[in-house]
Amino acid sequence: MRRRQLLQALVPALAAPLAGCGFELRKEPEFQFRTLALAGFAPASPLARELRRQLERTPLQLLEDPNRAEVVLEARRDWRDKSAVVTTSAGQVREWQLRLSLDYQIRSAAGEILLPQTELRLARDMNYTESAALAKEQEEATLYRAMQYEAVGLLLRRLAAVRLPG
Template structure:
């Protein structure tokens, strides 16, 4: 009986001892934030939804009412042929997402240096599975959008409000 209890409790003890923590709510050190992004940007949409759940940071309607302004550039997606078969058919693509952003205070002074995020994912391709590969491509782009949004939010968390 004691051995079963020990074996059952061991994974919990190991997880607690390694510093594992569940993902927490987003806590950005600004009372209000304005997101200046091109219309329809998927990364901006994901940042807004993650910050909307935060009780600490309010999304401002204009840059004048915000303590900080997140300026997102145009999201550029790419799809490059990575490899061809012996018959000249595409067997792999490299998908890419490039996005530039900056963080400024309401007076326009930079709180952090401009940064460019470049993400890539490789995908195999088969002419016999066009619909499945199209869905996989959309899933990979969505994953890159989520990854870029998380990186930007972590960058926001790492800087403090302007003094």
């Protein structure tokens, strides 16, 4: 009985320091500006579409006119590509590397550079067999969506780090 009472007294005392360890779930980014414009993206860019979708969840107002926005995210280059990494002696591809790339800069509407041209590169490897071509096509689309989602998360965190002068 005494051992049980001793354990009941010790467990809260030992657990108390762990409660203040500082762990906190990642929150939505907090921006130092209210309006943002996206420029330079291709009209049907899946990356721009995902970025717009994620920005709808934030308090930022997304403007079409870059001259009226406080901050402009300007895409210089936005592309995807796929290259063969492993092939057989007969020339059949056994592994692909999928890449998602974005070259961008962040500037004010007045043209002041807030973040110089930056390269964002993501890559995933995917094994391939011709007997499962349809499944591999779906896997490729899923990997591109995952890279796109990760790229947008990185962009949002970089936008949150932007500080307007003054």
